[in-house]
Amino acid sequence: MMEETGENILEVRPRERHRQCIGCRALKDKADLIRIILTPVCRVEADPSGKKNGRGAYLCKGSPACLETALKKRALERALKCPIPEDLAESLRRESENGS
Numbered sequence: 001m002m003e004e005t006g007e008n009i010l011e012v013r014p015r016e017r018h019r020q021c022i023g024c025r026a027l028k029d030k031a032d033l034i035r036i037i038l039t040p041v042c043r044v045e046a047d048p049s050g051k052k053n054g055r056g057a058y059l060c061k062g063s064p065a066c067l068e069t070a071l072k073k074r075a076l077e078r079a080l081k082c083p084i085p086e087d088l089a090e091s092l093r094r095e096s097e098n099g100s
């Protein structure tokens with residue numbers, strides 16, 4: 001029987017990198033999510049780079065279902081504290097359908 005005296009193989013994943021999808025509420029790595037932000041002028045837009053400033057919300061990448069859920073439940077509006085115009089909802093739909 002081998003004795004393990006080496007390094008602790010327990011992997012600690014930094015939770016800070018994880019965000020919750022406002023559609024299905026799953027916690028995922030930021031890389032697997034689309035960030036949607038509210039700019040300071042109350043314009044809502046997608047932020048593929050994830051680097052813009054502003055209040056953000058996250059949705060699963062390539063998952064139109066999560067977007068629909070978030071729109072239906074007004075989770076996106078609540079998260080951003082801003083009404084979501086229909087044309088933005090449309091462009092988000094196109095974006096999430098494009099997937100990766």
Ligand SMILES: [Zn+2]
Binds near residue numbers: 022025059
């Ligand atoms: Zn989701």
